[in-house]
Amino acid sequence: MKKALLLCLGLLLLASGLRAAPANVNFASERGMSFQLIFDGRPLTRGAARQVHIDRLTPGYHWAEFVIPTGYGRPYNFRTRVFLDPGLETSFVLITRSGYAPVLRKVAEVALYPGYGPGRGGNGYGHGNHGGYQNAPGGYDSDYGYPNDGGNYGNPNDGYGGQYDGGNNLRVMSPQDADMLVQTVKRNSFDSNRLSIAKQALDQTYIQSDDLRRLLDTFDFEASKVELAKYAYARVADRQNFYRIYDTFDFQTSVQEVQRAVGGGRN
Template sequence: MKKLLLLCFGLFLLAAARVQAAPATVTFTSERGVPFTLRFDGRPLTRGGVRQVYIDRLVAGTHTAEFLIPTANGRAISYRTRVFLDPGLETSFVLLTRPGRAPELRKVAAVPLRGVYGPATPGGYYGNAPGGYEPGGYDPGGPGYGNGGYHNGGQPGGYGYTRQMAPQDVDALRAAVRRQAFDNEKLPLLQQALSETTIQADDLVVLMKELSFESSRLDLAKFGAARVADRQNLYRLNEGFTFSATAREFQQYLAQPQR
């Protein structure tokens, strides 16, 4: 009995250690495209205004986020809050900046991280600047932060991508897909194009509808879900399916931890 109790206790400690070691990821997006600057846990992460910031490989738990938001009269509002990040999840927040109301940070989604991940580090980030994607990252002088772009701390399975697919890129990809006759030619082309970029949820729905068969659309949705930039809109991928049963299968896939 004593050995059994020791074994159970050891397994419990092992499970707890694994949960604690699992990294967390967070995305902050401006609701109406209002640019902001961000200090995260006291570290400046942005240079100039951005519309979206993505930080990966964070230690799970409570963190501090401080936003500096410009106003019409030339002044800036400072808004500081705390966020809790669950281990093994990518959490998405939307920054609400509505006229006549105080800023608010609202949690909109938390989905399992996909791929193999290493130990949590202070994290890398990318941002979308008012003029488009901002590849030149800011190095605040700490380990794990990007210097000249996204940096994943040398760990496998990082969640940063070099750029977001622009509308003209989506149109060009659709044209290329339409030149293929069958789904077994279209799907690999789409997956290859998405492998090194992020994409808006609505644009992924458009690409899903270029496929003829429901099973192919599901395969593309599963492949592309981890590459959707506006994570709070993952639910919109359901619009790319013809049958509700496929949408339910996709939601079940999202709910399962992916390794």
């Protein structure tokens, strides 16, 4: 009987020891650019902030969405996943450069508890001080447990709505350039010419979902819209808003064809 009790007690202690320690995270902008942060679908900033600290998070993957003001009215939405190791405080910097898509870069990991150390690609700079960060309550349960992507997040090839093209730094089409492209495509009489121009324009740039929708509206035939939508998906900057283009189709079968081609419309 005593052996059974000791065994149960040992198993309980082992289970408690295996429970992953919580994680902390810091977000800051590179040049003091203000942003709003939505973390795991929950808005954390009232108005704009330049630095945000969140503690007591479940280790694993989380969604981070940044709403970045622009000089031409509407804000820019950048959404990506971040991986947080247990027992570590991870720091990220939001890099925004004129003419390029935003990048979220991991810059530091520091241990919060004895026995934990930087890992999974962290550089271990030891920037553990987060004084002055806007505090936000943690404790959200996002227990994904996927393997780590690496240090830089937001690669469009990962299928999760990133916007950084493997280091090529392709720029995002400005509203003015998008307007010019739409007008250029409209001036052509045939969908085949329109499609060729649109593909050429999107070959070396990203486009916002709303601008892509306007571009699709210039086509006469459903098949042309479907072809361009499938082609352009890899170059949509705010891929979480890709669903907005579906209103341009006349048939649900077209929507379903595009969804199948882009992997079910994952964001």
